[in-house]
Amino acid sequence: MSPETPLTLLGGLSAADFLRDHWQRKPLLIRGAFPDFECPLAPEELAGLACEENIEARLVEERGPEGPWQVSHGPFDEATFARLPERDWTLLVQAVDHYVPEVAALLEPFTFLPRWRLDDIMVSYAPPGGSVGPHVDQYDVFLLQGRGSRRWQLGGKVADDAPILAGIDLRILETFEVEADQDWVLEPGDMLYLPPGWAHHGVSQSTDCMTFSVGFRAPSADEAVTSFADYLGEQLPASKRYGDAGMAPPADPAELDDAALARMRALILETLDDPAQMAQWFGRVMTQPKYADQLVPTETPTDPDDLVAALQEGEALVRSPGSRFAWRALDETRATLFADGDGVACALPLARTLASDAPLDAALLAFEEAPALLGALRDAGSLAWPDEFEEQ
Structure with missing residues (x-):
């Protein structure tokens, strides 16, 4: 398929147009991205996954028994779900595509993006009113409505240091202002793309709601620098060290002068600037399994x-x-x-x-x-x- 071919998944945009105009730049609402969509997972099946060992699951209760926006981590049991109220809570289960082939099949249309960028498909279930609060994610995500309806409101791109509510296990924004014309209700098969750093708030509407979040990962600069340095350190011989042959006598033997710093800088930059080693490290780090x-x-x-x-x-x-x-x-x-x-x-x-x-x-x-x-x-x-x- 040509990158210029219009895709239903992208609302009639070609992959090239989407990557140029929207990817990591601005949101895109796609009505009917998956036409005649049939949800590949029942709420009971999702709850069953959340009860299994080694599957990452969270329960968010807006008004929990221990306080507002209470977060609990799985595995859960039947008693947990039996005590929940009829509204205002959300169950989130990570990497459902690793366990349910029908969910993994949802990834097939996303081949216009690098496979190694994919993180996983997180599935959320919520009765009416369920939400995780207005927040920001630091990754690209496609939010596919699978069951029921969810209202999404966007608040624009926010700064990294935007204030968040203190004392809870969620990064909920202290303030959230909905931008004009950025308020939609998504039905099954509709999808919303969000780039990193975009404030958003999703609330389940009048019936039970399931949303499939197709997330794409990217290492942060601090993670990348640390990881690459560790990888290089394992490859380098102990004999490669700071050197100062031919230096001039120091004016003060206790001074770290500019020439010494320049020599150390050159050593570090020459060591890091190795495209072949960079490729080997990058391939390894981007294929590390999530679990x-x-x-x-x-x-x-x-x-x-x-x-x-x-x-x-x-x-x-x-x-x-x-x-x-x-x-x-x-x-x-x-x-x-x-x-x-x-x-x-x-x-x-x-x-x-x-x-x-x-x-x-x-x-x-x-x-x-x-x-x-x-x-x-x-x-x-x-x-x-x-x-x-x-x-x-």
């Missing part, structure tokens, strides 16, 4: 011969729902495949296939290195046979 415990390593190493035999008999490996893959070309024939925070060099077409949605079947055996690589990915928990996922 590492979702990857279940094998108890015994995979036998490459057994793997080849299984593929030749018609079986196919599948990617772990919690895994992240990406690739970067090294030259015309080789690439680094990044998988769940690790990187390995392999044939470029093999890397592209593994990082795509293509079947992982016997066709991969055309690459001599495929059995060993597939075995390593299975041992790490990034890949598995379908029945192994059913057992987990």
Whole structure:
């Protein structure tokens, strides 16, 4: 599909137009983004996920028994839901696409964005009046209405240091003023795109409401600098140090003079300015799994011969729902495949296939290195046979 092709998902805009005019710039309301939408998840199923161990879930009660805007963290139990009032609370469950294939299928139309930018699909359920208050997120998000209706009000882009309510476990804005013409009620299939830093407030209307939040992540500058420095530090030899050969005698031996600072600055900048190392680090950090415990390593190493035999008999490996893959070309024939925070060099077409949605079947055996690589990915928990996922 051409980036110039109009997309229903984007209200008739092409991907190129959306990325130029809206992505990280301004909101976009899309009526009927998913025509004839049928919600792929029932409220009871979402509540069931919130009761499971290792699934991140939160309950927000505007008037909780312990005070206003009370936040509780899962796993929950039936008694928790039984005590809740008929209105004014919200259940939020993260990474539902990792557990429900029908929810993961909602990601298929978003291929106009880099796959490695995707965070997850968070699903919220709320009876009438349910909300998490006016707030700001520091990531791009598409808010797809799945069930019932929700009123969204936008307050424009706000400063990073905008005052928030103290004493609660939510970053609710102290003041929120709705901008003109930025007040809508979304019905099932409607979607609202919000760039980072945009104040917004969503409230469930007269019936039960479910919203699917497709979020996209980006590391902050402080996270990136720290992470890249740590990665480089693991690669550098101990012999690479500050040097001052040929320096002039100091006017005062206790002074940190400009020349010394310039030498240290040059050492740091020369070390950091390494595009090849930057690419290797970036691939690893952007494919780190959101929940590492979702990857279940094998108890015994995979036998490459057994793997080849299984593929030749018609079986196919599948990617772990919690895994992240990406690739970067090294030259015309080789690439680094990044998988769940690790990187390995392999044939470029093999890397592209593994990082795509293509079947992982016997066709991969055309690459001599495929059995060993597939075995390593299975041992790490990034890949598995379908029945192994059913057992987990």
